[in-house]
Amino acid sequence: MSPRRCERPVPFEDLVDYWLDGRPPEEQPGIEEHLFGCEECSAGLETVAALGEAVRLLGLEGRLLGGLGPSLLERLEREGRVIRRYRAAAAGHIHCTAGADDDLVVLELAADLADIERVDLLHLAADGTLLQRARQLPVIGGREVVWASPGDLIRSLPTSIMFVRLMAVEPEGERLVGEYILHHTAYRP
Amino acid sequence: MLPSTLMTGSSNGGPREPVGDDLATLARRIAAAPPGAAADEEARLFRALAPRVRLYGLKYLRDRARADDLSQQVLLTTLERLRSGGIHEPERIASFVLGTSRAMVIDLLRGERRRRDLRERFVPKSAAAEAPREPLDLGRLAECLTRLSERARAVVTMTFYAERDAAEIAEELTLSPGNVRVTRHRALARLRLCMEGADEEAPS
Numbered sequence: 001m002s003p004r005r006c007e008r009p010v011p012f013e014d015l016v017d018y019w020l021d022g023r024p025p026e027e028q029p030g031i032e033e034h035l036f037g038c039e040e041c042s043a044g045l046e047t048v049a050a051l052g053e054a055v056r057l058l059g060l061e062g063r064l065l066g067g068l069g070p071s072l073l074e075r076l077e078r079e080g081r082v083i084r085r086y087r088a089a090a091a092g093h094i095h096c097t098a099g100a101d102d103d104l105v106v107l108e109l110a111a112d113l114a115d116i117e118r119v120d121l122l123h124l125a126a127d128g129t130l131l132q133r134a135r136q137l138p139v140i141g142g143r144e145v146v147w148a149s150p151g152d153l154i155r156s157l158p159t160s161i162m163f164v165r166l167m168a169v170e171p172e173g174e175r176l177v178g179e180y181i182l183h184h185t186a187y188r189p
Numbered sequence: 190m191l192p193s194t195l196m197t198g199s200s201n202g203g204p205r206e207p208v209g210d211d212l213a214t215l216a217r218r219i220a221a222a223p224p225g226a227a228a229d230e231e232a233r234l235f236r237a238l239a240p241r242v243r244l245y246g247l248k249y250l251r252d253r254a255r256a257d258d259l260s261q262q263v264l265l266t267t268l269e270r271l272r273s274g275g276i277h278e279p280e281r282i283a284s285f286v287l288g289t290s291r292a293m294v295i296d297l298l299r300g301e302r303r304r305r306d307l308r309e310r311f312v313p314k315s316a317a318a319e320a321p322r323e324p325l326d327l328g329r330l331a332e333c334l335t336r337l338s339e340r341a342r343a344v345v346t347m348t349f350y351a352e353r354d355a356a357e358i359a360e361e362l363t364l365s366p367g368n369v370r371v372t373r374h375r376a377l378a379r380l381r382l383c384m385e386g387a388d389e390e391a392p393s
Contacts, residue, residue, distance in 0.1 A: 012374070012377070012378055012381075013378075016374055020348065021354070022354075033284060033287060036238070036245075036283040036286055037283035039237065042240065051330075051381065051384070054327055055330070055349040056350050058346075059349075059351075061327070064346050064350060066339050067340065067343055069343055069347060069358075069362060070361060071347055071353050071358075072343070072346060072350065072351050114363075121339075135338050135339060136338035136339055138340045138344075140362065140363075141361070141363055
């Protein structure tokens with residue numbers, strides 16, 4: 001059954017800000033007064049809390065992959081995850097593999113990404129076949145993209161060459177801003 | 190003491206109490222009833238308010254077990270005051286519960302600071318995190334997260350897993366704090382819809 005309807009519901013974004021301490025302190029008591037008396041809004045806040053808690057649990061289980069940032073890597077390492085890192089400049093070669101204990105294999109890909117609104121990452125096989133496209137990556141300090149893959153996946157790959165491309169996606173089209181050549185050596189237990 | 194009927198239907202993901210109760214009406218009935226004659230109203234009031242107190246406790250204490258304890262303590266105090274006629278404006282019961290919650294959280298935080306000071310002086314740091322309960326379907330959430338853009342997903346995970354505020358995320362990702370908040374609002378709204386099975390659109 002749905003909660004009782006509220007005549008003046010607190011907007012969802014305000015509930016998010018309240019939960020994350022993003023509201024001015026002087027507004028908190030008023031919001032709390034409303035929440036304690038309102039079933040619908042307190043149910044909305046419960047949703048925000050539950051989503052946040054579930055995201056935290058996914059992180060604790062090591063299930064956060066793809067485009068990350070230094071703070072996420074730092075947190076993962078603090079919790080004991082083994083992270084193998086490779087860093088490369090645009091047009092760089094990366095000789096990579098995965099070890100038996102690696103939880104994550106991370107590519108730190110440098111390029112001039114300042115002022116680019118959207119950067120996508122393409123992952124291609126040696127023959128140019130598109131294996132994966134990741135949209136709108138987080139760009140670290142305007143100069144780097146951090147891409148994390150699970151250790152299990154990397155350990156399953158044969159020795160091969162692959163390409164990673166960073167593309168600026170702009171109204172007039174796409175342009176290449178960085179290409180990286182991965183020389184992968186298969187994992188041998 | 191809490192009536193036994195109050196010990197079930199917990200605020201921790203158990204079945205929700207059917208809604209429709211007016212808090213003030215329940216509070217007035219409890220206050221007017223002879224001892225033990227309003228057990229049903231007490232159970233309903235408890236079930237309506239316990240989740241709100243628990244959320245309040247989670248926000249300020251950031252600890253599920255302590256938030257559960259807070260919820261029990263606040264509601265116990267509230268019911269005792271209602272039974273004894275100590276609440277003169279039952280129609281303002283929600284405000285009373287909020288005020289009691291605030292006072293208890295302040296006491297708990299003061300006590301926690303004292304305990305933390307002692308712990309930091311005398312006890313080695315423990316790396317063990319509290320074993321969490323699973324509040325949502327994590328498999329479904331993981332799938333819903335893949336529908337977000339990489340940047341939106343990073344903002345959400347930096348918020349809740351890396352525990353960074355909007356200003357810190359903005360600095361790391363070279364965005365404005367306002368942009369981070371908007372990205373986060375949209376991403377969470379999208380996740381909420383997706384978890385409810387209502388978001389089948391292309392990723393954004």
